[in-house]
Amino acid sequence: MRVWVRLIRILRGIGISAVVLLLLGFGFVQLQQHLLRHHAERLLSDFQSIRLHQSTWADAQILMTRWGRWGHYDGTCTSADCEYTITLSDPVLRLHPTTNTGWQIRLLLARVYMFLQGDPTTLRVRFKVQDGIVWRSSVWLNIFPPPAMKDHEDGYALLLSARASDSLYAKPGGPWILGNDDQLAEHPDYKVGRPGGCTGCLREEVTFTPYISPDELKRLTAYDLSCLTRFHRCLNLPDVLPAAREWHLYPTTEPAYQVPPPPTTQLPCAIPVFAHARDADSIVAVEVLSSRNTKEPGNVDPTKLRDAQRTQVRILQTLKGVIPLAPGSLSEFDPWAGDDNFPWQAPQRLDPGKQYILFSSEEAPPTSFCGVVEDAPQVRQQIDQGMAQNDHLRRPDESVNLFW
Numbered sequence: 001m002r003v004w005v006r007l008i009r010i011l012r013g014i015g016i017s018a019v020v021l022l023l024l025g026f027g028f029v030q031l032q033q034h035l036l037r038h039h040a041e042r043l044l045s046d047f048q049s050i051r052l053h054q055s056t057w058a059d060a061q062i063l064m065t066r067w068g069r070w071g072h073y074d075g076t077c078t079s080a081d082c083e084y085t086i087t088l089s090d091p092v093l094r095l096h097p098t099t100n101t102g103w104q105i106r107l108l109l110a111r112v113y114m115f116l117q118g119d120p121t122t123l124r125v126r127f128k129v130q131d132g133i134v135w136r137s138s139v140w141l142n143i144f145p146p147p148a149m150k151d152h153e154d155g156y157a158l159l160l161s162a163r164a165s166d167s168l169y170a171k172p173g174g175p176w177i178l179g180n181d182d183q184l185a186e187h188p189d190y191k192v193g194r195p196g197g198c199t200g201c202l203r204e205e206v207t208f209t210p211y212i213s214p215d216e217l218k219r220l221t222a223y224d225l226s227c228l229t230r231f232h233r234c235l236n237l238p239d240v241l242p243a244a245r246e247w248h249l250y251p252t253t254e255p256a257y258q259v260p261p262p263p264t265t266q267l268p269c270a271i272p273v274f275a276h277a278r279d280a281d282s283i284v285a286v287e288v289l290s291s292r293n294t295k296e297p298g299n300v301d302p303t304k305l306r307d308a309q310r311t312q313v314r315i316l317q318t319l320k321g322v323i324p325l326a327p328g329s330l331s332e333f334d335p336w337a338g339d340d341n342f343p344w345q346a347p348q349r350l351d352p353g354k355q356y357i358l359f360s361s362e363e364a365p366p367t368s369f370c371g372v373v374e375d376a377p378q379v380r381q382q383i384d385q386g387m388a389q390n391d392h393l394r395r396p397d398e399s400v401n402l403f404w
Contacts, residue, residue: 277386
């Protein structure tokens, strides 16, 4: 009898100790989540307050002083050249294992952290100063919810990012820019998209120009950081960023947000000329000498021919970039003939005797939709406006890497 009484007391003591440890662990995790949310909301507000091409070295120093505990830079950091990064994260993601055993321990701790109602999270802000002015800024947010989705037994990541670039077209050797050019007709100062091939994440990426309005940037980075302290966790991108509801990036995981159907009729190019000029690698003024109608295979069904045009032009002037043709040279190219995958994009036809502006992402004349506009004084003004938005960084723009 005494043995049973002693055993019951031992088990009771173990049970009480386990409950106490569980409560202490829960309290510790919740404290970390609330502290991280508090700091992250302040840091996000500071990011949104940066005015690119306007904020000065003095403004940058205020941020570096405020966030020095969490900030760092590589090499030197002066008013002439500085890249500064501020990183906030929970205790689990502050670990940096270097061995397989270390990574396994980190994964175990992450699961315990999730069990105690914590979502491992990192918020990172980076800005670049050049010649006393802040030229670039970026923000990246990682949230690892619990393994709530069917095919993600080890959990998955919500990855959100926004970064500045002077061009919304990817340059050779530069970072990839997600989102299609059609978006620029509605909002010429930013693109948004998602990558393919990430089976363990839901990811959105915004690329914006330094000339985006402060209100628009705030809307695109209005991350709901109450996700870190809510009882009901954030499991999809629109839970963290309300603006993502209109982007329809993952309709299969967000059934409440229906993807709108594409247009049923062909539409003219509506992308502003200044956006073309800003993003193009080369801009050339030409005079159309002659054109002839041709046929070319369809891109979906090669056996189905579609109407096309072969155009001969004289090069009048190179307005941007470098092309292998001097003024006065003759060249031939095919204007946009349409795409079976995007039937709402109207083919373009050029008239002999008229002058046009060709926008290209390469040295060759354009073959893409919206690559040609008729020359006119107001067009030249918009071209000057767009080219004035290009700048030259001594440090190249970085690719977004949200896995730390």
